[in-house]
Amino acid sequence: MSAECKVENELLNTSQHPALSTQHLRRYARHIVMPEIGEVGQEKLLAAKVLVIGAGGLGSSAIAYLAAAGISKIGIVEPDRVELSNLQRQIIFEEADIGRSKAASARDRVQEVNQDCEVEIFEEKITSENANKLIADFDIVVDGSDNFETRFAVSAACYHEKKTLVSAAISGFSAQLSVFKPYLGSPHPCYRCFVADTPERERSCAQEGIVGPLAGMLGSMQALEVIKEILSIGDSLSGKILIIDALTMNIRKVVLPRDENCECKKVL
Numbered sequence: 001m002s003a004e005c006k007v008e009n010e011l012l013n014t015s016q017h018p019a020l021s022t023q024h025l026r027r028y029a030r031h032i033v034m035p036e037i038g039e040v041g042q043e044k045l046l047a048a049k050v051l052v053i054g055a056g057g058l059g060s061s062a063i064a065y066l067a068a069a070g071i072s073k074i075g076i077v078e079p080d081r082v083e084l085s086n087l088q089r090q091i092i093f094e095e096a097d098i099g100r101s102k103a104a105s106a107r108d109r110v111q112e113v114n115q116d117c118e119v120e121i122f123e124e125k126i127t128s129e130n131a132n133k134l135i136a137d138f139d140i141v142v143d144g145s146d147n148f149e150t151r152f153a154v155s156a157a158c159y160h161e162k163k164t165l166v167s168a169a170i171s172g173f174s175a176q177l178s179v180f181k182p183y184l185g186s187p188h189p190c191y192r193c194f195v196a197d198t199p200e201r202e203r204s205c206a207q208e209g210i211v212g213p214l215a216g217m218l219g220s221m222q223a224l225e226v227i228k229e230i231l232s233i234g235d236s237l238s239g240k241i242l243i244i245d246a247l248t249m250n251i252r253k254v255v256l257p258r259d260e261n262c263e264c265k266k267v268l
Helices: 003-014 022-027 038-047 057-069 084-088 102-113 131-135 148-161 212-231 263-267
Strands: 049-053 073-077 118-122 140-143 164-171 174-180 240-245 250-255
Touching (some): 038 212, 049 057, 057 073, 057 102, 057 164, 073 102, 131 148, 148 164, 164 212, 212 240
Parallel strands (some): 049 073
Antiparallel strands (some): 174 240, 240 250
16 A cells, blocks of 8 residues: 555544545545644635636636635636637646637636536626626635736725735736735735836736746745635735746745725725
8 A cells, every 4th residue: 555545544544524525535635634734724625715817827727726725616707718829828728728718618627627616607807897796705816817907906896895815917027926905904905005006008918928837836826825815824925025036036025015095995
C-alpha cells in the first residue's frame, strides 16, 4: 500500500465529521491533513458560494482551482464567447470551445473537475444596475474583469452587500492583487480608495498584451485568497496591495490606507 493510501485510510478511520463522505475524505485528503484546514475547514469550503466576474485569463484559473478545492457553488458572470486568441492564457477552454459561450464552456470544465460543484452562469455584462442582484446570493466575489467600469460597479456592490472582494489585474508582465473588505469599517479600504477614477488613458489587454503564465499565476492566487478568507486563516491582503513584476520576479507588498472621503461612499 502506498504512503498516500495509508494517509487516506487513516483519515477514513479517524474522521469525526459525518458530514464528510468517504469520497470527500479521499478527494480532499491533502487539505484535511493540514492543521490550517482540517475537516472543519473543508466543511466550510464545501458550504461556500463564490461568484467569479469574468472567465478570462484570471477567472479561468480561479474557477478551476475553486472547483478543485470543493467550493459548493460557483457563479460565473461572463457575456463573451471563446475566441482563438483566448487560448494563449485562458486555460479552462480548448479549441473545440471556439465560438461557444465562455460561461457555458467554463461550466462544462467545472463539471469535469468536480461534479459535486454547482455552477450558475450569468451570460450578461455586470453593471451598476445589476451588480447588487448578482452578488447578493454569494459569500465572496472574485473580480477578474479587465476594465475600470466593471471594477467600480463590482466594488460598490460588494461594499453595499457586505461581501469580501478578491481583486486582481494584469498587464504585460505586471500584476497586482488585493482583498477588499470596506464594510468592516476602518482601517479596511475599498477598491475606490486604490483607484478613485478611471485613468485618462485606459488601454485594453488586446492593446497592452498579457503573458499567459502570469494570468494563471494571479488567478490561482485569487483562489488561494478566497480559501484563506473563507477559513479565516493567514494574513488577509485587506489594506495591502501585492505588486508583481514578472520580468524581474520582484514582488512587493504596499500598504493601502482607507480614504474616508472615498468616491464609493458617495455612490452608495
